[in-house]
Amino acid sequence: MGRTVWFPGHMAKGKRKLSELAGKLDVILEVRDARAPLLTSSPLTEELSRICPVAVVLSKKDLADDKGTARWISWFTSAGKKAWAINLLKPKMEPIRRDLLPYGPPHREVRLAVVGIPNVGKSMFLNALVGKSNAPVGGIPGITRGVSWYKGKGFLAVDTPGILDPHAGDAVQRRLAWLGGSKSEVIGGYEVIALDLIDMLRSRGLWRMVEEKWGVAVPDGDSGEDVLEKLGRRLGCLVTGGEVDLTGAARRFVEAFVSGRLGPVTLELPGEKPWI
Ligand SMILES: Nc1nc2c(ncn2[C@@H]2O[C@H](COP(=O)(O)OP(=O)(O)OP(=O)(O)O)[C@@H](O)[C@H]2O)c(=O)[nH]1
Numbered sequence: 001m002g003r004t005v006w007f008p009g010h011m012a013k014g015k016r017k018l019s020e021l022a023g024k025l026d027v028i029l030e031v032r033d034a035r036a037p038l039l040t041s042s043p044l045t046e047e048l049s050r051i052c053p054v055a056v057v058l059s060k061k062d063l064a065d066d067k068g069t070a071r072w073i074s075w076f077t078s079a080g081k082k083a084w085a086i087n088l089l090k091p092k093m094e095p096i097r098r099d100l101l102p103y104g105p106p107h108r109e110v111r112l113a114v115v116g117i118p119n120v121g122k123s124m125f126l127n128a129l130v131g132k133s134n135a136p137v138g139g140i141p142g143i144t145r146g147v148s149w150y151k152g153k154g155f156l157a158v159d160t161p162g163i164l165d166p167h168a169g170d171a172v173q174r175r176l177a178w179l180g181g182s183k184s185e186v187i188g189g190y191e192v193i194a195l196d197l198i199d200m201l202r203s204r205g206l207w208r209m210v211e212e213k214w215g216v217a218v219p220d221g222d223s224g225e226d227v228l229e230k231l232g233r234r235l236g237c238l239v240t241g242g243e244v245d246l247t248g249a250a251r252r253f254v255e256a257f258v259s260g261r262l263g264p265v266t267l268e269l270p271g272e273k274p275w276i
């Protein structure tokens with residue numbers, strides 16, 4: 001599998017433009033997914049933070065566990081970083097706008113860029129901030145292709161394409177697929193992603209969210225494939241002859257997890273040993 005899958009041309013171009021832009025900005029807002037703020041950190045911000053202050057927006061607050069999110073906000077704050085958590089489906093922007101205004105000089109609007117890995121909600125955040133719905137938004141990674149400016153509510157804000165670490169390994173990519181940050185189809189397919197997800201939920205004691213939703217219990221002796229088969233039967237993913245359509249089951253399961261239909265969950269907590 002070529003690296004280009006993870007670092008297509010628009011991402012490389014975006015990175016170049018952003019480095020040029022950073023010197024003209026008052027602040028950079030790095031959007032991360034509240035469910036996994038380390039996994040979804042941007043590979044650019046360390047470099048950019050040498051040029052301009054970087055603050056953190058934890059998006060998809062509605063999909064994360066509230067206690068976990070509160071711990072992350074304290075963690076960022078104690079590391080000296082400004083951080084907010086937000087549900088961009090019902091955004092409350094006033095407190096964030098108020099906190100951002102002092103970053104700019106009094107005589108003009110605050111100039112900022114919204115950066116982050118693919119599909120974390122950068123364009124949605126930007127639209128909410130400037131009070132318009134101009135920047136294109138979408139459920140699959142790679143929606144924003146170029147660097148574009150938007151103006152409103154005292155901000156001049158640039159939307160940027162999602163940029164992933166070109167050296168991120170397959171394990172990272174598979175975990176990002178659980179959050180919608182990578183496309184399952186291109187990293188081994190839904191079955192691989194689902195088996196990995198089953199393994200993670202079981203080993204971290206999180207399977208109960210699936211059991212509560214769909215009533216599928218998993219004894220310790222069950223293999224990942226056994227579990228996927230049980231899920232397929234429960235969800236009615238069958239082919240002629242009554243066999244389970246494992247790919248269909250995997251897809252339903254992964255999509256339910258990604259969209260939060262299995263309930264809110266935080267996958268990483270501050271101070272925990274990293275997964276990868
Ligand atoms: N539930 C929930 N979904 C969100 C939230 N923020 C963004 N999304 C969803 O995430 C998806 C991606 O949003 P975008 O704003 O297009 O993400 P992006 O980071 O600009 O993506 P790229 O431009 O592809 O890198 C959309 O389908 C949104 O509906 C949130 O706070 N809660």
Ligand SMILES: [Mg+2]
Pocket residue numbers: 122123124136137143144159160161162
């Ligand atoms: Mg976008």
